[in-house]
Amino acid sequence: MASNILTKKDFFNTTLRAFFLQNGFNYSNYQGTGYANVIYPALKKIYKDNPEKLKEVLLDNVEMYNTNPHFVPFVTNIQLVMLENDVATEDVRNMKMALMGPLAGIGDSLSQFLLAPLFSTICATLAMNGQISGPVLFLLGLNGILLTIKILTGMYGHKLGTSIIEKLSAQMSKLTNAASIVGVMVISGLVTNHVKIGVPFKYVQKIGDKEQVVQLQKMIDGIAPALLPVLYTGLMYYLLKKKKWNTYQLVILTIVIAFITFNLKIFA
Amino acid sequence: MSITIIEAVLIGLWTGICWSGMLLGTYTFRSLVLATGVGVILGDIPTGLTIGAIAELAFMGFGVGAGGTVPPSPLGPGIVGALMAIRGGIAPETAFTLSIPFAIAFQFIQTALYVIMSGNHEAAKRAIKAGSFGKFRLIANSTLILFIVFGFILGFTSAISSDVISGFANKLPKEILSSLQLAGKMLPAIGFATILSVMSKKELIPFMLIGYVASAYMKLPVMAIALIGTACAFFIFNQKEETKVESEVFEDGI
Numbered sequence: 001m002a003s004n005i006l007t008k009k010d011f012f013n014t015t016l017r018a019f020f021l022q023n024g025f026n027y028s029n030y031q032g033t034g035y036a037n038v039i040y041p042a043l044k045k046i047y048k049d050n051p052e053k054l055k056e057v058l059l060d061n062v063e064m065y066n067t068n069p070h071f072v073p074f075v076t077n078i079q080l081v082m083l084e085n086d087v088a089t090e091d092v093r094n095m096k097m098a099l100m101g102p103l104a105g106i107g108d109s110l111s112q113f114l115l116a117p118l119f120s121t122i123c124a125t126l127a128m129n130g131q132i133s134g135p136v137l138f139l140l141g142l143n144g145i146l147l148t149i150k151i152l153t154g155m156y157g158h159k160l161g162t163s164i165i166e167k168l169s170a171q172m173s174k175l176t177n178a179a180s181i182v183g184v185m186v187i188s189g190l191v192t193n194h195v196k197i198g199v200p201f202k203y204v205q206k207i208g209d210k211e212q213v214v215q216l217q218k219m220i221d222g223i224a225p226a227l228l229p230v231l232y233t234g235l236m237y238y239l240l241k242k243k244k245w246n247t248y249q250l251v252i253l254t255i256v257i258a259f260i261t262f263n264l265k266i267f268a
Numbered sequence: 269m270s271i272t273i274i275e276a277v278l279i280g281l282w283t284g285i286c287w288s289g290m291l292l293g294t295y296t297f298r299s300l301v302l303a304t305g306v307g308v309i310l311g312d313i314p315t316g317l318t319i320g321a322i323a324e325l326a327f328m329g330f331g332v333g334a335g336g337t338v339p340p341s342p343l344g345p346g347i348v349g350a351l352m353a354i355r356g357g358i359a360p361e362t363a364f365t366l367s368i369p370f371a372i373a374f375q376f377i378q379t380a381l382y383v384i385m386s387g388n389h390e391a392a393k394r395a396i397k398a399g400s401f402g403k404f405r406l407i408a409n410s411t412l413i414l415f416i417v418f419g420f421i422l423g424f425t426s427a428i429s430s431d432v433i434s435g436f437a438n439k440l441p442k443e444i445l446s447s448l449q450l451a452g453k454m455l456p457a458i459g460f461a462t463i464l465s466v467m468s469k470k471e472l473i474p475f476m477l478i479g480y481v482a483s484a485y486m487k488l489p490v491m492a493i494a495l496i497g498t499a500c501a502f503f504i505f506n507q508k509e510e511t512k513v514e515s516e517v518f519e520d521g522i
Contacts, residue, residue: 019292019293019294020292020408020409020412021293022291022292022293022411023291023292023408023409023410023411023412024385024388024392024407024408024409024410024411024412025291025382025385025411026382026383026384026385026386026387026388026389026411027382027383027385027386028385028386028387028388028389028390029389032389032392033388033389033392033407033408034408036392036396036404036408037404037405037408037409040401040404040405040408044401051399055396055397055399058396058404059393059396059397062389062392062393062396069293070293113463113466113467114467116295117328117463118494120298120300120324120325120328121325121328121463121490122490122491122494123300123324124300124320124321124322124324124325125321125489125490126490127300127304127317127318127320127321127324128317128318128321128322130314130317130318131317132304132313132317134300134304134317134321135300135301135304135317135320138295138298138300138301139294139295139296139301142295143294143295146293146294146295174505177501177505178501178502178504178505179501180467180468180469180472181472181475181497181500181501181504182494182497182498182500182501183463183467183497184464184467184468184472184475184476184479185475185476185478185479185482185493185494185496185497185500186479186490186493186494186497187460187463187464187467187479188464188475188476188477188478188479188480188483189479189480189482189483189484189488189490189493190325190460190483190490191457191460191480191483192480192483192484193483194325194456194460195453195454195456195457195460196453196454197450197453197454224484225484225485226480226483226484229457230480232454232457233457233460233461233464234461236457236458236460236461236462237461237464237465240461240462240465241465247330247458247462250458250461251368251455251458254451254454254455254457254458255365255448255451257454258447258448258450258451258454259444259447259451261450262443262446262447262450263443263447267450268450
């Protein structure tokens, strides 16, 4: 018999408390202190007649934890179902620790690698054109989606238990693939607009009285528009992926190249 | 025009509020949002939007990191860079490049804060053992409080000293400023390359080409490209599902 100390509302509140997960973030137990705080009100209700047990469970939960904050309601809500049904402490802990890695993986790739860059590129372009709707859409759109993820994972966690994680990753890979298509298309387009490298070289030729100006940039544009930005982004991509450079090295390289090429009048 | 005390206080508050989003996961802590806020406070929204957008695109690559690592802080371009561009009259691209050292300095401050807060693990345990749950909850929010306070201090100090910073920047020789501007125009390539290196697979090359053609030749706006991308994604997935069903039927036949 499943016990029902906690109501739907308690699970929903715990879900929303996921926003507080990182409020005690530190390099000792990472999200641990915050995690215990997220589930604290629900625990207080489960153990309202047993203050010693409440202390014990809270102490168990300040241990090190580090996962994706948007998917954490899934863990907290499964855990609460297990706790109110007196599942053995060790099993609860195993479940919690088993979910930490996969959820961090799924959650980070979705929020950090796909949603954030996608919104970031589209909204920054709007802003570049002077539209205040850029940052507004960025905040509203991104947070709307992330809140939805929190609520959905919280509901799943409450209702279904661990088997859902496999289903979730299958659907997620579909979503990831779809978002990748949109992502690479948008970003390939943006490279041509937002990376700006020009060649100032001009060649003036006199044929009789007429002066003919040959601009190298125009010749390059004739071959392919935005060729240099594309090639430079390609170089960055190559160094990142094949040569395993980190972002700092690329920033320094770019500044050095900018200084040299500008002063030799190669690029402008 | 120099910054008034009221403006500096507002910028401090804005910095503190936005920085707390780093912990709350609300994405307020991005150059685009930070710089727009500075633009609103100082009454120059267009410049705020421009530097915010430049920094947002260039810093996109820094957002991609393993959980718990601290990337260069968007406070650099989002606050200091925006101040330089809006009140110092420095070109947005140049202001962005000049703000990178600040981004790295603020990154160290953030790491230091996480290290300092390491004590809260033990403190939380002690509070729970003692049964003082109110204190436990305070400890559980301590990093947030610290971020808001430090954010205020950093934002306020940057605003107050922005005359000095911009004055120094304006004294740099013209060649250096122009080179930095070129660097600012080239740096977004790193952000794009980072995101592409995470997303890209061989199968996605056609879509990269479509994106390039749509933008470079057809000059389509970014929303149009995003819509074409969505259409392609739908098309591909509908087709995939059909082939799946067919192959299943075939297997049943065997």
